[in-house]
Amino acid sequence: MRNLRNIRFAEIPLPEGLPLTATAWDPTTDSVLCAFGPTETSAVIELRRKEEDAYISSSLELPLVASWDAPCPLPELKCDRILSMQYFADTLSTCLVLEGGDIIVVREEPQPEEDKIEILGSVDVGITAAAWAPDEELLAITTRSNTLLYMTRDFENIANIVFSPEDLKISRHVSVGWGKRETQFQGKRAKALRDPTMPEKVDEGKLSDLDDGKTCISWRGDGAFIAVNSIESGSRRVIRVFSREGALDSVSEPVDGLEGALSWRPAGNLIAGIQRLEGHIDVVFFERNGLRHGHFPLRLEMEDRDTWASSIDLAWNIDSTVLAVLFRDRIQLWTMGNYHYYLKQEIPLTSESDQTELLRTFRWHHEKATRFVTASSRSMIDSDWVFDVARGSSALPNDFGAVGVIDGKTLKLSPLKVATIPPPMALCEMPLDYNAIDIAFSKSGTKIAVLTSEGIAIYSWQLRTSPPLEPSLDYFYPFPQMSKRPRHIAMLDENTIYVLMQTDMFSEEVERIDIDTKEVTIVLSSTESDRLVSIFPNLEQSMLWIAQATPGRKNFSYSYISNEGANDVSPSSWPESPAQETSWAAATTSTENRDILFSLSRSGSLYANKRLLVKNCTSFLITSAHLIFSTTQHLLKFVHITDVDDLEIPGDVPEADERCRSIERGARLVAAMPSIFALTLQMPRGNIETIYPRALVLAGIRKYI
DSSP, rough: EEEEEEEEEEEEESSSSSSSEEEETHHHHHHTEEEEEOOSOEEEEEEEEOOTTTGGGOOOOEEEEEEEEOOOOTTTTOOOOOEEEOOOOOOOOEEEETTTTTEEEEESOOOOOSSSSEEEOTTTTOOOEEEEEESEEEEEEEESEEEEEETTTOOEEEEEEEOOGGGTOOOOOOOOOSSSSGGGGOOSSSSOOOOOOOOOSOOOOBBOOOOOOOOOEOOOTSSSSSEEEEEETTTTTEEEETTSSSSSEEOOOOOOTTEEEEOOOSSSSOEEEEEEEEOOOOOOOOOOTTTTEEEEOOOOOHHHHTTTSOEEEEOOOTTSEEEEEESEEEEEEEETTTTEEEEEEEEOOSSTOOOOOOOOOEEESSSSTEEEEEEEEEEEEEEEEEEEOOOOOOOOTTTEEEEEEEHHHHHHHHETEEEEEEOOOOOOEEEEOOOOEEEEEEEESEEEEEEEEEEEEEEEOSSSSSSOOOEEEEEEEEEEEOOOEEEEEEEEETEEEEEEEETTTTTTEEEEEEETOOOOOEEOOOOOEEEEEEEOOOOOEEHHHHHEEEESSEEEEEHHHHOOSSOOOOOOTTTOOOSSSOOOOEEETTEEETTEEEEEEESSSSTTEEEESSEEEEEEEEEESSEEEEEETTTTEEEEEEOGGOOOOOOSSTOOOEEEEOOOTEEEEEEEEEEEEEEEEEOOOOEEEEOOOOOHHHHHHHHOO
């Protein structure tokens, strides 16, 4: 029931001249190596570096690493093209594989006997695709003569495999049809004379009308197998799976409309591809043995399929939680839970509604699972995301356990206090006109604000009726300036909305919108020294908290705006910000009437203001009386909220302490409902469970006594 929430959106303009053609991450510094060129008019390649904080300064210059002439050795190609670029942090070198056949290494700090730019290998017939293994020890190359080459890190050829039509007969994997519709019982006389293991229609592997003819390579996460998607004999697409030693393991079954996109899920269980049929486009999955294993539709309109969806590529992130679907001018991020695929975000490459920018490159970060870099012809975007639950208030008497799940143009709403409904189902499925970006609940839970790229939709939701009524649209507030990128939304009380907007490449602002008067006030704008990261309300929804990033510092600084005075909306800095970068945060007021900021880093460090509480936290939430968090030891812990210095963390003794309880492995917190002493958790597969912890029950009994 988690959504993707943005915590970094750094967009920078690209220099004029050569177009950006490839990118590669330097994971040690989080900088990006950028290759520009070559083109038909200029056979030059420039290698530049984008530093992590490059977006802070508007006077941007990408430092030049190297530049060289790259004429194409193949006369049939108009110009050479970079097929693969990989940065090796241990040797400070970059490897580029070109379509013309050259394999080039660029060394940033060459030894006295080494050249800065060196061609270490060449394939005379030309190269169609290339990809490095995840361990960076093996390079796989497919050539224009239908062969697969394996090269070591020293560029020694250790395998040469020839693609043959006879490969299609080698696979001996057999499907008996278990679980398919045609094997299910359909009545005593239905299809009685037909073999139930034979499908009604057998695909022939016909090519898509928009197939671009490209070859694609994708490694499994452990580097033990590789998949190659290519056209066989000009008639059908075939996905061949090879072992690391070069042995053919399997070939895919024929699939009509299969295109060239290919991405092997790093977890190893699924190989993703694109199937384009007459009325729809699907993401289809294969097992390692080449057999189909499910699919999901991309929910595209007819006019979209022929325009910006005419070219599609795929890319799994490093921990297999997000599938990026790459279109011509936008990126969609999909996640899976309980075998349902959710469209969590759609990111256009430009915020200008009247302009179209074509996708140039896309790369996931090797270590930070939800961070990626992408680029169009004009700009580069460095973006980072976190999984977060959009929940309503957990303070009495409004603790309905309201949770909103984004699924493209559908918002799935469930008040868990009323009904524990397992995802992907929900009590209310609310259709939207545009893809949702973020959602926020009012203090009472009866109003919902949905943030989209076009504006804000305000809904009313009557939760006190039995059963709760469907939400109804009250008002749609369109954004007057369409060049802005909305990122976050928050509600204070019932009538005040705050929106974090990206106004241009180098600045953000927080806007305050009064629901009754529609008056808009800019309460905070970013500067060159501080960029706005996120906004969120405190538990009482009387204050807006703002996280800011400062270049050169590894932690976020926080400030807050009180909603008590309508005239004073200036932020106040918070001196107790944690010393580490924290991606999740929540604030409340203690029994001593002091504000406390709880925050969690990606490494699992949970802070209360500056105080480090634990180092093994996986999720947390707060109620009026408790800080509740889960740990990597699969324990659930309860901390009574008092003064920061007096917070007492229970030990790992669930048998002896009511404040510690064992939970299922990998479970994470979703919502707390103190009025019924309940807590809802979500398991790794996606199903949810509501429990009644002893700590909440006893706290309620003590209160009544």
